[in-house]
Amino acid sequence: MFAYWGRILRVNLSTGKISEEKFDEDFAKKWLGTRGFGIYYLLKEMDATVDPFSPENKLIFAPGPLTGTTAPTGGRYMVITKSPLTGYIAMANSGGFFGAELKFAGWDAIVVEGKADHPVYLYINDDQVEIRDAGHIWGKVVSETEETLKEEVGDSKVHIASIGPAGENLSRIAAVMNDEHRAAGRGGVGAVMGSKKLKAIVVRGHKRVEVADRAKFTSVVKEKIEKLKNDPVAGGGLPKFGTAVLVNIINQNGLYPTRNFQDSQFEYAEEQSGEAMAAKYLIRNKPCYACPIGCGRVNKLPTLGVTEGPEYESTWALGAHLGINDLASIIEANHLADEYGFDTISLGGTLATAMELYEKGLLKQEDLGEDAPPFRWGNTEVLHYYIEKMAYRKGFGDVLAEGGYRLAERYNGVEYFMGVKKQELPAYDPRGAEGHGLGYATNNRGGCHIKQYMISPEILGYPYKMDPHDISDEKVKMVILFQDLTALIDAAGLCVFTTFGLGADDYRDMLNAAIGWDLTTEEYLKIGERIWNAERLFSLRAGLDPLKEDTLPKRLLEEPVRQGPNKGHVVRLKEMLPRYYSLRGWTEDGRIPEEKLGELDLREF
């Protein structure tokens, strides 16, 4: 097999057993990689109803077939597990260099199971795999963890995925961090790592990923890189201003959520845009492995020195979402979030929920403590004070560490939680892009934009411009196509930002040239559809009630936008959802019928 090793590493932290398993080409063709491999193991080997923090939950780290090759953005990997935030599937994607290094070490996935009785880390040096004591780094922030481990193994070229104090202390919104500032953020995957007492995975690989036809692959890759370079977003806006290039665009289009989605335009957006960041603080770009786009930011602040980020989502979550207009504070808060190991979207979403609960008088100063900063819109003090408290679960930070939904429930304000399936929503108000709203509502992992980025057609015009308020079957079909296509891109091991410039046929070309297959675009999209359905199946088994939970917060369904180009609009989800289920081939109540399971070869589960 080319582009694969055919090897899965299995590590049981309860028994200390380390073993290797093989897989064949049929398995690869069915599941492709990353999310596909992850969901296979969860469905096959795990009771979906287990407590996410129990030793029975599995934690899978998986690169894809194009990870570690020269394919543009071929550095991605995925963390797959049962989410402690939603209770359903979690598959969090990250870039940097860790995924490629894991591939160079000769592994197509690591399946971590059980739970260690003391803090440990995993050291992988090609075929040498050891579970080592991590008592001395437990409690350390991410940068110190990486520094200590590099020194300890005597190799500055290792790449490390680790958790910060947020993951150790089981915050349900904790991320797995790699290469210091890259996050597999969503769904609380860092807390599952913490529950297993696994502080870090340190990897060094010395192998080269072999592709089927090197000359052909090189020429295909060259052509795709050209396409990306010639695209105005992938080759222009993203390298120049980072993903925060979207701040002005999304704000001008009237869907930049402000003060917990109460408004859809932020009066200070321009001052915290990618353009403003580049003018004030940017030193250089930082691409992930094999990435010709390079959206990553390296910024320098007088107070903090050099740091990385924030990207668009974090700029918003720690800025407009909280009514905060101080770019330096946003960058500092993003730095803290990376050090403690938080998902910035859920972190901002939790703080925004607290601010609205405080505004509405449901959360009171006496709940926070006399000296604690009040949760007032725009109060930058909130950032420094509570992020640290949340990481260590100190004082009111203990309540916040549970995420926005549980906070809102505790203070009788669930309607002020802006999330789906208990996961905080990202930086687009779907009342200004209704297909995007359908995507949020139907996402198997809860409130998430990136698994069906409908902003592309609805706002940016990729692959063609669609009316953001059209809710025809064409729109619903596009949501489904984007969900399946994203599953395919993720599973291949590429970054979804390549969709600015590349289409489904381009991914087919690269995969076929690398692996040596001759699959059609439709056959690849079928793999994406299989993965989406398999993830759905897991969430259903874990207790998902689609008719109750494939929905949006009341505000987005019932409160019309107050200003800007989308004034007067809500999301007409009720009209789209039945058609989505039907076009997916599901039942009227959002479940997968036997027939569909057969069609997708999922009957074995």
Ligand code: SF4
């Ligand atoms: S586009 Fe940005 S996030 Fe994606 S691989 Fe490149 S640098 Fe990383």
